[in-house]
Amino acid sequence: MANIAVVYHSGGGNTAVLAEAIGNGAASVPGAKVSLQRITSQQINAKLRWEDEGIAKELQQADGIIFGCPTLMGMVSTPFKAFMEAAFMPWAKQAWKDKFAGGFTNSASINGDKTNTQIQLLVFAAQMGMLWVPMGDHPGNNWSGGSESDMNRLGAFLGPMSQPRASVAEEAAHSADLQTGFRYGQRFASIVSHWTREGTHVTDRMFDAATAAAIKAQAQKAAK
Template structure:
């Protein structure tokens, strides 16, 4: 049976979604892995989203909390709000209490990717604070560390991401992931999928 890797994300303006798409591409290069994109539910009304200039959501399906249990590994993605995950994603995780009570996510590998508005906006605090969610579920956090190689040490251009996972800078919203940021996301997908596959084969 294929190893199911779920890429579960929230994206208001599309930056996190771009990373998610590359992560899926990377994960899909690992033989025997089925990578699937999911969005978490929106909590803001359309009227508010319109005033915020948010574009319409893509046709990526909306996930329900119980569907997380079907995955062999999950990579969670979200934008930053004041150095932590956006409330939409936190609301989704808050609804996973049933999974927690039954320990249905315990032992599953999990990764994190994210978007921030600026260089001081939470490229490390966002994934660091998100790890608490994984810990309570007993999930096994899989960072990329420095496996991306030279790209981790790039100083000639602005680059999001960290050893915690792939990342991007949105700026005022007009900046989208650079080629290097997309390459890091692809790498994260491939790296994580390989580990998820090993976990499944050894269980």
Template sequence: MATVTVVYHSPNGHTRTLAESIARGAKSLPDIDVRLAEITGHQLHEGRWSDAAIMELLKKSDAIVFGAPTYMGSVSAVFKAFLEAGFHPFLGQEWKDKLAGGFTHSASQNGDKLFSLQQLAVFAAQMNMQWISVGDAAGNNWTGGSVYDVNRLGSWLGVMGQTNVDEEPGAVSAHGDLVTAERYGARVAELTARWIHGRDYTVQRHTLEEFREISARSVADAKARTEQAAGAA
């Protein structure tokens, strides 16, 4: 059985919601052990991050998906401290050829989230890991598009999420991002199974029309959530 671990920092819960969506997608495949590992400020001691149990879990994992909010143009300070603790497995190349991926969240539409994903990808490269891209086309880039589309922020290096500052985690406005994260989790799990166990794999290619149908289902689900919430109010 292959193990996929989603390791993340989420002070306000928004990045956690993305992490849970990625985990849910990974769990949709058989014979995949999916773990969530949360990085918190309580694991910091005099500026150094340390948690032996999490590091042992990551050492045993076949794929690691890294996630953190984007604060002031880069990953959060707490998550950066965790990345710096990777120096010890770096010395022994303990994570070499594990699969890797990433995700981030901010309140702004852009918020310089790309820089955070680049930080994560460069870190994975330094650890000699193999990076997994999003795999979906961009949504919300034509007149019939919607903020509920899959990959509505047009990110390929990793998953981007956005929620307005006055909204709770999992808000309907972020529905498309959560669908994107879930699809990404399934992609990571499928590629991990192929990488680790040689499981048969078929590249999922979509025409533009097919991808717009996928986004249309995401839009319909988001509208249903909105109507359900209005009915319960």
């Protein structure tokens, strides 16, 4: 069984709609178990650190994690950035190494520098030692025979994008973007299912030496 987690932040609800479409696509793959984990500002403590033991446990158990957030000022949203920074210990332990990863985003503008957000998600996944699954579909709506209803109409390559216009309610999200998300969820879960079903690869994990030394030094200082 492939265990897939879709972890996302959604401010106005539009990212949540895309997350659900991706989750539904992943769940349509036989044997895939899918959970949606929502990041909220309420999970950020007084020290401005994100923490939620339940979500952290779900991500640790997942074979693949799809990250998502809105693009705000050309980058990931603040709550999601706090979540990324809180992944320090999984990074130090290489706890997510060789898990599959993907990413999605949305903004009201057709461009909106959404690719920059996806690059941030990609770099985060790379630092965590994860294996990125790209969109996998050709761009749509880019020739005389294309249309707004094309799959991948926004021409994304790293992962699904959506353009919910600022004046339109979330339930009016563009159907082509949701279909693109659904298809990506299917692709992601299918790849993860194949990997978990076959092969004998064993992940080699090592705790970060610099972090271990810093923890040791802090412990020694505290003991004095």
